[in-house]
Amino acid sequence: MPYIDSHWALKSLSAAAFLSFVSFQTAAQDELSELDYLNDIEVTFAATRLPQQLKNAPASVTIIDRAMIDASSATNITELMRLVPGLQSYHIATNASAVSYHGMSDKFPPRMEVMIDGRSVYIPLFSAVIWETLPLSIDDIARIEVVRGTNTVTQGSNAFLGAINIITHSALGHTNNLVKYTSGEFNNNTYFGRYSGAHRLGFYSLSAEVSGNDGSQFSNGEQDPYLNRHLTFNNTFSPTLFDTISLNLGMSSGYSTVGDIIRNPDLKRRDFSNHFESIEWKHATDESDLTVHYSHSYNDIDARSLTAAETGLGLVLGQALLNVNSPFKITAETGKIEQHDLEVSLRQQLNNNTKIINGISYRSASAQNRQLLDSLEWVNESSVRLFSNIEYQTNRWIYNLGLTGEKSDHNGSRVSPRIAANYQLSDSSSIRCSVSRAYRMPSLLEANYQSTIYAPAGYPLPVYDYAFTRNSNLKPEQLDSVDVGVLATWPEYSSSLDLRIFLEEISNGITENEIMSKPELAALLSGKTSKVHIMDNTSEWQNKGFELQYKYQSQNTFKPLFVLNYGYIETRGNRLLSEVTNRVDPLETRNPMHTASLLASATLPNELQISLNHYFLSSVQWIEAHRNVDVDPPNSPYHRTDLKISKKLKLSSQNELSIALIVQNLLDNPYSEFYAENMFEQRTYIQAQLSF
Template sequence: MNYPCLSHFPQFLLVLSLSITSSTSYGYNETDLFSDIPEIVSATRISQNISEAPVSTTVITQELIQASGATDIPELFRLVPGFQVYTPNANKYAVTYHGASGEFPRNLDIRINGRPVYIPLLSTVAWNTLGISIDDIQRIEVVRGSNVPSYGSNALMGAINIITKTPIEQTSHQLTTTVGAQGKKDVTASFSGKANDLYYRVSLGHEGNKGFDFQKDGENVNLGNLHFIFTPSLYDSIDFTVGFNNGVMGIGSGDNLREYQDREHFSHFQYLQWNHIINETHEINTQLYHNYLRLETKSFNASELLNDPGLANLNAQLAFLAATLGSNYPFSSSHVSDFPVFSSAENGSTQTYGAEVQHTYSPNSFFTLASGLGLRYEKATSGVLLGSDSTVDEETYFFFTNAEWKQTDRLSWNAGLMSEFSSITSPATSLRLSSNYKLNDTLILRGAITQAYRTPSLLEENNKSAYIFPEGVPYDFISLPNDELEAEKLNAAELGLFWSLHELNGFIDLKIFQERISNGIDSWFYDGPIDLLSIAQGFRDEVRELRNASNRKSHGFEIQASIKPSKNDLIHFAYSLTKISGIQRRGELARKPDRTYDDSAPRHTGTLLLNHQFTNSLDSSVIFNYMSDVQWRDSSLIESYKTTDFKITKSFPTGHGQKLTTSFLVKNLFDHKYSQFQTKNSYDRRLYLTMKLNF
């Protein structure tokens, strides 16, 4: 399905905005628009005005969050050009940039207040294990493009930094409840206070729903976090955050309920940050953190899955085979015993420890240098994904530096470098060079080139999956590790134009990009070692290993616009045109042909948000979303869809310093049926009611 009106929308947006704006000049600039967040740090680790960032960046403000109609954190990224959000299961979200992803996107670095939450055991982020709710978020900074020179190899395609509300920012207590479609019942509560120089904020929550109809993929999750800020002096600030998340979520695929299972999880984190201002030119930031996650699904005995009580039939066949083949018998035993088999690969535990020190040096208003070093220790245990109950680990040491040089009033330069040294992979150094040129008071031209590397994750280096009886007899080899895996390489270039619309209190940001990924890590299939399944089938069964087997390139265009044509109106627009091509070599087996990337990213994605404030206590939003056809990795072809959401919010004063806010949200207002990732993940019209009490 085509959506031709999007191609003309930038012109329409500008004409519409001008038509509803008076001739009065408000004299605003992009800093005024983001008055509560005048600067960003995620792109270069240096505080910069959004118009002067060296790469394309989107800031999801508190105002956008409230107007968006998002009920879960990942839904907010539909506001970002080039980002796609989809659901392999009702409560399992996937977030990617420029497509080419599947159930577990792996090319984005996700952080919360600067703390990485990337899971080495899964090579992705599990969004429902973060320990925060959407009510905890103050704003989100999104770097649209490789940010390896600042954040490391996980940020190959981009980076997200979720910044939560601090005890200083939240001046009241808050209680929120949401009920609605799919049996959704969410409750969150937060409390803040102060004791001398110590500020604190406590947040607790419960999230639950039943998932899709006729599927067993609901969730039941409890979460909480505690945030302290201690300011012993004017030059020191100490942040300490702890949190947890535990619960159960349904996962699976197929047309039979037996193909779904509950996945239990338990996670917790600790994060300490100390910021010390030495003097006007020197500043030190130190971070320490620890993340823990345990995943578990139900297990079954092998005899149950083989429908062979006591494995009597299998042992009889093994005895016959051993007697027949004699010395040519390929296995270590002619008798096997029962053992537990997990129903899903999402099993195991993982921990990450990290430390980082950054020094920011700014001798004058023209030059700033942010340099530092750090280490990260990851370890994981998973009999399903790693082939044994032994622990595998990795140590990574890294050094980074980013420099900003304002050569003239019009011309500025940014350069970034990240060198990573791993205990299990080869060293990698990533570079970025960019320049901003101010054409006039409203137009800034931006150009950037990046060469970045993504080193293999702990899972990719150690992935081994097989069904092997305790006696060492293999039933089925699924995947084996590859000791020669190399880093993926990205070469990217972008040209951008930032247009400040002072009269409209906003901006338009345009981007043209080209990306090429070589040495991509993907599955390679070949005839595996002899196992029982091969003997039963009469031919060698395939086995998978990860190799540098794919290459792809993409190019396209992005636009984002945020304007406030009046004090009561907000317009946010995000659109991306992406063309992708490439090939994944999958081995020499005829039954596993090579695959192309041609349909792995939607050609068009677009979001338009319109918010109007009728009075100080009443506002409404209309949100349009569109995504064209896409073939996600290991999924069915998903046809294009468009949705319209409507949200209306009313606030009522309930007493001295108290306020009750009620929101009614209709998602997919016109009931256009559509699917995400799998055709059975079908969405129709959904209704939600949210009530929030501030006291």
């Protein structure tokens, strides 16, 4: 597959250079001052780690603020992502979800970084985020910043196609205390509480939640129940006028279910127990900020062991096989994962026109899983990354040049650059062109995936089954992209429009590939021929399309809020699934061509708020849920409308009671999400919240 059309890229850069020259001659200098950051114009750090107005950022950034969160019908965090143009959020099961952006999506989307307050929650053993295990509630969130497009230069390899940063309520600025109860579908009961206070050195907050339900009842009687108990503690204090120290601690435990929901659901309970610790020191002066951030996380995801009877080989042979391969869990989606992240960055205001940030980060990841890594020992991987971004303003132009160099233990070194030029059409509107090259290092699982079932003593072959073999020559994925963005705001009309046009070329895509059959093992495998697979760079594809968001938000009468999102994407490409049979999977149907969402809300007299949410997704054949494009029919397009009605009652000057009714899929048009039998029907919830 050819890379980005060099003529197109050259023409884009030439046009930018020409317009820049013209602007030098005709436009007056348009400098930023500190006052810009005090206005109502939204400021983001997500794209570069520099404080930037959205119109100055080198990438498209969508912000989900607290008003949107309160108006939405979302009952979990992933559903909020439906309010971002081009993002795909989908339920794998009742209590398991995934979020993807422009990727070949299965239940483990690997190409988007997800952070909570800048701390990565990406799990390298599964190459994805396990959303249902996070120690986080919707009520903990102050806002969400989503970078639509590669942000490897800022957040590293995991941000290959985009990045999500979930920003929680700061102990420093949030003093409301509340308790909240939610009851509804599947016998759901959720209890949440948050308390904030002050001490001699600073401020702290403590939040806790217990959430659980019975899950869906499937056609064969299987269910997928869920429980998550989590506790988080945040503490911020300033020992001097120039120094701020933030400490975040959290833990969660519970259980969920995993397994296929295809025709005859096969679901298995999986327990989890997680904790994290994060500390950040910031030394800020008028001209620079020095930040040191360290975080540690530990995830223990477990399931019961397989029994001899469940092997289907008889009690004697089954137990002999399990003894050799112990521990052998009922699902391979388990393991212990530990991560350490240390980052030092220096942000400087060099002059009125120039800002720069430089930094270095070190990441260490370790995992233990015998079934996926073919070892009882911990498998380790570490990486070092240097990053820099400089923003230069002159007249009506803002230039951003970003560069990151990343070195991994097993995957060598790669350098990812991004150059962007933003032209200010007015004080509130701009047009942007950017060109990027990004690399995604293979995850710990992809680089070390080996699945072997050893035979018990007395068998003629030492291996009973050999499903996956490690690929020591696996290379990083590569992305070349060009995007054009327009951001227009009309403060007098409380409106804004965000448009992104993109072209992305992905090469060396990592996918599962069959490299041989094993007829010699057929006798040991009940007469079946086993196959050997490998993770290999055998896919490549192109994405092109556009996304837009129109937003109207006013504090006038009725506090109207209207957000319209639309994404269009065309995907062309292939992935090789078998070198033995030359079977190729065309990727045109692996992304939904159209995604759309609408949020409309108004607050009537007496604090009665009514919100409508509408979602649309065109047909798609999700990878894994539809393993064979020629045989498995795609998920049908769906429309879903949600209603939320909430009422606030002032009990006293400091106490307020809020009651809400949420009806998801109001029109009761059932549709399948991901797996065909995973039906989303009408769901109703009642919420009661007391603030004090």
